[in-house]
Amino acid sequence: MIFVLLIFLLTSSCVxxxxxxxxxIVKWTTWALLQALPSPVFFEDNGNGNxxxxxxxxxxxxxxxxxFNPNKYLNHxxxxxxxxxxxxxxxxxxxFTPQFATGSFDNxxxxxxxxxxxARVIFPLAxxxxxxxxxxxxxxxxxxxEFNSKVDxxxxxxxxxxxxxxxxxxxxxxxxxxxxxxxxxxxxxx
Amino acid sequence: MVFQEIAGNTPTIFDxxxxxxxxxxSPVLDNARLAVLWIGHSSCLIQMDVKQILADPVxxxxxxxxxxxxxxxxxxxDNIPKLDLISITHSHIDHLSIGSIEExxxxxxxxxxxxxxxxxxxxxxxxxxxxxxxxxxGYADENPIADSVIVNGITVYTVTAKHWGGxxxxxxxxxxxxxxxSYIYQYNGLTVFFGGDTGYDSLSFIKIGExxxxxxxxxxxxxCEECEGMGNKRHAYPEGAIKIFLDLNAKVLMxxxxxxxQFRLADVNDPLYKFEELIKLYNIEVKSxxxxxxxxxxxxxx
Numbered sequence: 001m002i003f004v005l006l007i008f009l010l011t012s013s014c015v016x017x018x019x020x021x022x023x024x025i026v027k028w029t030t031w032a033l034l035q036a037l038p039s040p041v042f043f044e045d046n047g048n049g050n051x052x053x054x055x056x057x058x059x060x061x062x063x064x065x066x067x068f069n070p071n072k073y074l075n076h077x078x079x080x081x082x083x084x085x086x087x088x089x090x091x092x093x094x095x096f097t098p099q100f101a102t103g104s105f106d107n108x109x110x111x112x113x114x115x116x117x118x119a120r121v122i123f124p125l126a127x128x129x130x131x132x133x134x135x136x137x138x139x140x141x142x143x144x145x146e147f148n149s150k151v152d153x154x155x156x157x158x159x160x161x162x163x164x165x166x167x168x169x170x171x172x173x174x175x176x177x178x179x180x181x182x183x184x185x186x187x188x189x190x
Numbered sequence: 191m192v193f194q195e196i197a198g199n200t201p202t203i204f205d206x207x208x209x210x211x212x213x214x215x216s217p218v219l220d221n222a223r224l225a226v227l228w229i230g231h232s233s234c235l236i237q238m239d240v241k242q243i244l245a246d247p248v249x250x251x252x253x254x255x256x257x258x259x260x261x262x263x264x265x266x267x268d269n270i271p272k273l274d275l276i277s278i279t280h281s282h283i284d285h286l287s288i289g290s291i292e293e294x295x296x297x298x299x300x301x302x303x304x305x306x307x308x309x310x311x312x313x314x315x316x317x318x319x320x321x322x323x324x325x326x327x328g329y330a331d332e333n334p335i336a337d338s339v340i341v342n343g344i345t346v347y348t349v350t351a352k353h354w355g356g357x358x359x360x361x362x363x364x365x366x367x368x369x370x371x372s373y374i375y376q377y378n379g380l381t382v383f384f385g386g387d388t389g390y391d392s393l394s395f396i397k398i399g400e401x402x403x404x405x406x407x408x409x410x411x412x413x414c415e416e417c418e419g420m421g422n423k424r425h426a427y428p429e430g431a432i433k434i435f436l437d438l439n440a441k442v443l444m445x446x447x448x449x450x451x452q453f454r455l456a457d458v459n460d461p462l463y464k465f466e467e468l469i470k471l472y473n474i475e476v477k478s479x480x481x482x483x484x485x486x487x488x489x490x491x492x
Contacts, residue, residue, distance in 0.1 A: 021330065022366035030364055071320050073310035084358060085288075120378035127289035128314045131255055162255065164358055189358070 009066065019137075031066045031081060034189040035059070041170075041184030047107035056101035056112070058186040065093040081190055088129030088165030095137065108179045114143040116155055116172065122165070135159040140176050155175060160188055166190075207251065207259040210484040215269050215368045217486060218242065224380050224405055227486040229264040231450040232285055232386050234408060234487075238377040241274040241344055245373070245384050247409070248450075249290040253282040253311070259450050260458050267293050274342040279386025280370035281312045284451055288314060288355030302341040306348055308369030312357045323348045328368030334394040335401060336371070347374040349398050352389035355426050361432040374402055380490070383407040383438055387447055389423045390430035393435035404440035406489055412445030412461035417456055428465035432472050442489055444479045 038057030045052040065078040067086040078086055087093070097116040104112060118139015127130035141155040154175040161168035168186030217227050217235055227235040231244040249263045267290075276294065278286050286309065295316050303318040306325040313320065324337035325348050334350040341392040348371040355369040356362020373384045394458060400402075409431040414421065421427035428445070434459050448461040457463075462480065469478045481487055 021327070023364075024370065027365040030360060034360075067315075069315040071310055071313050073322055074315075083311050083313055085314055093467065124314075127250070127287075128292050128316075130288050150204040166358070189360070 024170040030080040031126045031161065031190055037187060037189075038100075039170075039185050039187045041067055041182055043099075043101055043109045044106070044181040045105045045110075046179045047105075047109055050107040054101040054103050054105055056099060058097045058116075058184060059098040060186060061098070062188070063094050063187075064098060065091050067091045082188075083165060084132070084164045084190065085107075085128075087122055088133045088161065089124050090122065090129065092119060094119050095139070096153055105179070109146040110151065110179070111144045111146065111148075113185070118155065119161070120157065122159075122161070129161075130164050131162060133161045135161070135168075141172075141177070143177075151177065161186065196318040197209045203361055205260075207221065207262040210264050213269070213484050214449060214469055214486050216267075216293055217269065219486070219488060220270050221456055221492050222488040222490070223492050224382070224490040225486060225488040226406070226408070226444060226481070227265060228444075228446070228481040228483055230259070230483040231263075232279070232408075232410065232447045233263070234384070234446065235265065235270065236375070236384075236408075236417070238344070238375065238380045239376050239381065241342065242271050243275045243277065243344065244270065244273050244294070245277050245374055246279055246285045246288040246386055247276065247290045247294060248284060248370070249293065250287050251443070253451065257283070260452060261450055261483050270297070273298050273301050274447060275344050276318065276419050277302060277346065277373055277374070277375075277384070279372065280301065280349065280353060281309050281355050281367070281386070282362075282387070283357065285386060286312060286357070288312075291316060291318070294425065302342065302397065304339065304346050305372075306369050306371035308355055308367055311367075311369070323371070325351075325368065325371040328370060329394070330368075332393070334397045343377060345376040347376075347402075348372070349374050350382070350388070350391060350394035351386060352394075353387050354389050365447055365483065374404070376402075381405050383409070383440060384427075385431075385434065385446070388426060390420050390426045391475070392437075395434045399437055399439040402438075404438050406442045406444060406447050407435050407438050407440035408444050409434050411445040411465050412448040413451075413453035413456070414461055414464075415456040417464035428461055428468050431465070432468055432474065435474070435477075436472075439440060442477055442479055444481065444487075449483060 043054045045054045065082045068090040101112040120135045120137025122135040137157045142152040157172045159170040170186045172182040225237040234245045236243040304321045326336040336348045338347045351372040355367035355372040375382045410430040411428045414427045419432035
C-alpha cells in the first residue's frame with residue numbers, strides 16, 4: 001500500500017510540504033524504517049502427498065550492488081542504500097533475503113524461519129529500466145525441518161520490476177527441496 | 191489529496207491524448223534569430239541563431255508510468271534536429287524523462303546535457319556529455335546566479351528556482367534533495383530565461399533582471415486549480431509568473447508548464463485562462479506570446 005501511495009505521490013505535482021534542506025537524520029531514519037517493510041511471499045508447502053501454500057514475508061537486503069554503466073558522477077558500487085537508477089538501468093547485486101512464514105508448514109514439516117542469499121543481474125527493458133526491468137539470479141537457500149536439521153541447496157530466481165525498479169514480482173525455485181517454489185512481491189525503496 | 195489525484199487522473203488513463211495536427215517537420219528556421227517550438231508542458235525547442243537547445247524534453251506518452259498525456263507531444267521525435275544543448279531543470283518526472291532522453295540519444299550522441307547538482311542521482315549513464323552545474327544547494331545562499339559554463343558556444347547559467355527535488359517521493363518530500371534550477375542561455379547577443387518549474391521570489395528575479403538583458407522569458411504558470419494569487423513557494427501561478435516576468439524586466443513572456451498533464455480535477459488549461467485574464471489587467475498583452483502545442487514562433491528575425 002505504501003508503494004502504491006508513493007507512486008501516486010510521484011505522479012503528483014501538487015505537494016508543497018517538502019523539506020527545504022537535506023536532513024541526514026531524517027533521511028537515514030526513514031530509509032531504515034522503509035527497509036523494515038516486508039515483501040509478501042507465498043511458499044509452497046508440499047509433503048506426504050499433500051500440497052499447499054503458506055503465506056509469509058521476506059526482506060530485501062542488498063549488501064552490494066555494481067552498476068554496469070553509471071554516469072560519470074556516480075560510482076559503480078553501492079552498499080545497502082541503492083539509488084534506483086543504478087539498479088534498474090543495469091546492475092549486478094548480492095542479495096540476502098530473510099524469510100518468515102506466518103503459518104506452519106504442516107506438509108513439508110519445515111520451520112518458519114529461513115533465508116536465501118546469492119547474486120542477481122538486472123537488465124532494463126523499457127524507459128531505461130524505469131518502467132520495466134527484469135532480473136535473473138542464483139544462490140543458496142537454507143531452512144530447517146522439524147527435527148532442527150538443515151535443509152539447504154541451490155536456488156534460482158527470476159524477477160520482473162516496474163515502478164522505478166522498486167516494485168516487482170519474484171519467482172524462486174529451490175533445487176532438491178520438497179517445497180521448491182516461492183512467488184512474492186518485491187518491495188524496496190532505495 | 192492522493193484520492194483527489196487519482197480521481198483527477200482517472201479519465202486520462204483510458205483516453206488517447208489529443209492529436210496535434212500539422213506538426214512541424216523541419217523546425218530549423220533560416221530566417222530566425224530567436225524562435226521557440228512549444229512541445230508541451232515545459233518542453234521547448236529553442237533556436238538561438240544556428241544553435242538548437244532542447245529544454246526539459248518529455249516526449250513519452252506517460253510520465254511516472256501512470257500519468258498519461260492529455261495532448262500528444264508537439265513534434266515527432268524524429269523531426270527534432272541534431273541538438274547543440276539539452277538542459278534539464280530538475281529531477282521530477284514531468285521534466286526529466288529517461289525514456290525521452292534515451293530516444294534522443296541516437297541522433298545526439300555526445301551532445302552536452304546540463305543539469306543541476308544532485309540530478310546525477312537520477313540519470314543513467316547514456317552517451318551524452320553530462321555537465322553538472324552548481325545550484326548553491328538549491329539556492330540556499332540567496333545568490334541568484336550559481337554557476338556558468340560555455341558549451342558549444344552557448345553560455346549557460348544556473349539561476350534561481352524556488353522548487354524542490356527528488357524523483358521517487360520521499361527523496362524530495364522528506365530527504366531534501368535539491369536538484370533543481372532555472373537557466374539563462376546566452377548566444378550571440380541573445381538571452382533566454384528558462385524557468386522550468388519555480389515559485390515566485392521577491393528578490394532573486396529582480397537581481398537576475400539587473401544582471402541580464404533578457405529577450406525571452408519562458409515561465410511556468412501552473413499547476414493550479416483556482417489559480418488565484420501568486421502561487422506557493424514551489425509553484426508560481428499565473429500572477430506569480432507575471433511578477434517574475436516583470437522582475438526579470440524581460441522583453442517577451444511565454445507561459446509554459448500547463449496544458450499536458452492532469453493536475454487534480456483542474457482543466458489542464460486553467461492556468462492559461464487565468465493568465466489570459468491577467469495579462470490584460472497588467473497591460474502586458476503585447477509582450478505575452480501564448481503558443482499552442484506544436485506551434486513555433488519566431489521572436490526575433492534575422
